[in-house]
């Protein structure tokens with residue numbers, strides 16, 4: 333078995349645009365990710381979520397390939413679903429479900445054996461600090477609780493590839509710090525990809541940060557190397573401002 337790793341090869345994607353034919357969103361993204369945590373940074377509308385939907389198999393690229401362990405994810409099918417944990421940027425939840433029922437439902441979708449579900453739900457709930465809120469109906473959950481439930485769902489089955497789209501949106505500082513610690517711990521033995529606008533979420537824990545501008549990778553390197561190159565003496569936020577400036581990057 334080759335080293336678990338994700339490779340994106342020359343991904344292109346455009347969407348139909350009214351009056352303009354097509355709007356290119358990804359313009360030749362090539363990247364490789366071994367075990368560790370990767371931050372994906374870029375302004376609004378730069379293609380982060382599109383890239384993530386393609387990585388997670390929800391959408392197909394116009395051209396290019398996503399490989400896991402050297403094999404195209406389209407060929408891996410269900411085997412890819414088993415290694416993947418995905419937290420989307422937005423998701424509609426069944427408002428009448430409790431958190432526990434939602435997680436059990438997601439566990440079933442992931443084909444976790446029925447006898448293992450209760451323990452697995454308790455495990456992921458504990459990881460995100462949600463033991464207490466599990467029997468609240470989703471309709472009555474705060475934004476931060478819903479966010480933590482989505483994260484817990486992504487952790488079900490201890491996936492080797494964890495893809496999180498804006499995981500800290502709506503989390504209070506305490507939960508944000510907890511998440512950072514959790515991700516740092518999990519990254520030791522899996523690939524974790526985190527798209528975020530919160531630079532501090534990835535600054536101290538990322539093996540590498542990918543800077544995406546208008547569907548093109550500007551750079552992908554460890555944080556110290558990016559600081560050295562774009563903002564000597566500064567931090568990752570200064571790198572962001574130096575690279576993306578005041579404009580919106582589109």
Ligand SMILES: Nc1ncnc2c1ncn2[C@@H]1O[C@H](COP(=O)(O)OP(=O)(O)OP(=O)(O)O)[C@@H](O)[C@H]1O
Nearest residue numbers: 347348357374375376377378379380381382383421
């Ligand atoms: N299904 C779609 N149909 C048409 N256009 C789309 C679709 N999905 C995304 N887009 C467009 O593609 C571009 C990239 O969107 P995407 O959501 O990937 O950006 P993002 O970097 O995740 O932004 P944000 O930081 O706001 O989450 C945007 O201009 C968006 O309007």
Ligand SMILES: [Mg+2]
Nearest residue numbers: 380381382421
């Ligand atoms: Mg997005």
